[in-house]
Amino acid sequence: MRIFLVRHGESLGNLSDSAYRQFGDHNVPLTEWGYRQALAAGESIAAYLAGLTDAAPKATVWHSPYLRTRQTKDAILEALPTAAVGAVLEDYLLREQDFGLFTEIYDRAEQRRKFPEEFEKWARLRNNSGKFYARPPDGESRADVAQRVRLFLLTVMHDIGRGNDTAIIVGHGVTNRAFEMNFLHHGIDWFEHSDNPGNADVTLIEGTHAEGYSSMLLHKADDRTPEAATELRAAHGSDLTITPKSNS
Secondary structure: OEEEEEEOOOEHHHHOOHHHHHHOHHHOOEEHHHHHHHHHHHHHHHHHHHOOOOOOOOEEEEEOOOHHHHHHHHHHHHHOOHHHEEEEEEOHHHOOOOOHHHOOOOOHHHHHHHOHHHHHHHHHHHHHHOOOOOOOOOOOOHHHHHHHHHHHHHHHHHHHHOOOOEEEEEEOHHHHHHHHHHHOOOOHHHHHHOOOOOOOOEEEEEEEOOOEEEEEEEEOOOOOOHHHOOOOOOEOOOOOOOOOOOOO
């Protein structure tokens, strides 16, 4: 069994938090750079599958309904041979973590300024209960995300039980990490001390039920070089651009 976990490529939201207010979290597009990253991720998966000694399996492709993951999925499909792809399925359980009142505000100082009482309550929860369990106001905790991802895992295992033993899952940083935690039976401490994968990184989970499973970073996406710092910042398929994050 092989499961490729792919985080979406660079999006406008990775360049500036203002993109979440402009589009809404679910509708933030990839940048042109992010689409290139996603193509490279798809090429790495295609190369891995082509190098297998057994018959190349058809992969079931699962993806979050958010625009940036749908565009990443499209790039991966563009890179994969048609014969390597089986069903392509969307699942809302793979959506990004819901940050509630803080969904469009990722700067902690701004969160505190706009919602002082809620921010202080959330800070107390993080301190007393831990980051894994603390829910942002009107949002989801990481534990909530892990719980719904476990439900999605049941769907994947049911599909694999019917003979579809290769899956490509295109999701978000927290959801992909929660999937790996659930599948490999890692504890909460592992989650808290691990980092989200980078944009368009590919993690491979592989093994058998009898021998066990392990994960590895199959592909590390290219970050922007100083030479490309100002290039390919437009939304994929559009001339739209936004002001990058300030480093000040």
